[in-house]
Amino acid sequence: MATTYPASIRFDDLHxxxxxxxxxxxxxxxxLGISDAQAADRRAVLTGAGLARHREGRIAFTSLTxxxxxxxxxxLAERLDDAERRRGVEDxxxxxxxxxxxxxRVFASWQTRPDGSPNAHDDQGYDGxxxxxxxxxNARATALLRSSSTVEPRLARYADRLDAALRRVQSGESGxxxxxxxxxxxxxxxxxxxxxxxxxxxxxxxxxxx
Numbered sequence: 126m127a128t129t130y131p132a133s134i135r136f137d138d139l140h141x142x143x144x145x146x147x148x149x150x151x152x153x154x155x156x157l158g159i160s161d162a163q164a165a166d167r168r169a170v171l172t173g174a175g176l177a178r179h180r181e182g183r184i185a186f187t188s189l190t191x192x193x194x195x196x197x198x199x200x201l202a203e204r205l206d207d208a209e210r211r212r213g214v215e216d217x218x219x220x221x222x223x224x225x226x227x228x229x230r231v232f233a234s235w236q237t238r239p240d241g242s243p244n245a246h247d248d249q250g251y252d253g254x255x256x257x258x259x260x261x262x263n264a265r266a267t268a269l270l271r272s273s274s275t276v277e278p279r280l281a282r283y284a285d286r287l288d289a290a291l292r293r294v295q296s297g298e299s300g301x302x303x304x305x306x307x308x309x310x311x312x313x314x315x316x317x318x319x320x321x322x323x324x325x326x327x328x329x330x331x332x333x334x335x
Contacts, residue, residue: 133170136204137279139189139197142168142177144320147186155308156316158282205326213276218321220269225318227262231255232311235302246299256294259302259310263291270317277324283317 141156142148148156154164168187171177176193180186189197205211234255238244246252267284274281290310293301303311322329 134174134176134196135167136197136200138167138171139176139193139200140279140320140323142171142187142189143194143197144316144323147188149184149186152306152308153187155286156282158285201323201326204324210276211326213273214321214324217269217273217277217280218325218327221266221318221321224262224266224269225314228259228266228314231259231262232303234258252299256291256302259294260291263287279320280317283313283320286313287317 150161150164154161172179270280270284
């Protein structure tokens, strides 16, 4: 039997906060593919229902309450009962893991030169070669996400976000690759990995690192 909950409460709205943990309205908007104003409206619905709490201040954010996490777990379990959807996500996760291993090596190359010294990003040739590698791996990842979006539409948003972040890096915005809490490529990649694990009904372990 399906869980009864207000029609204004969407699984994606809860799920984005479950994946992110704590999200500003801007980060929430990116995850849902909507405007900041729409994101503020969506989180107001959740806070009004007691499913999320919003903290104002210099670093404002929204997170799920215990009730929100409980409802999310219930709705996720219902989605996992859809055998076709679950199989599609499990297949996507299995295909993603080796790509994740490749991208982790690219991240490491961005931070550290082959001789082990920190990358000061003062060598355009070296940084350019790393970005080329990132673009190659990104193409594989986004192709997988778009093909998998037939069973889990939310995955297509990750493909769009990854492409957008990569374009920022390619245009010379070096921080768009690894800078935390900035819709950087790394931020999005980590959210994607966590999302796939959750949607597959898995607990993260060493086999999920690729």
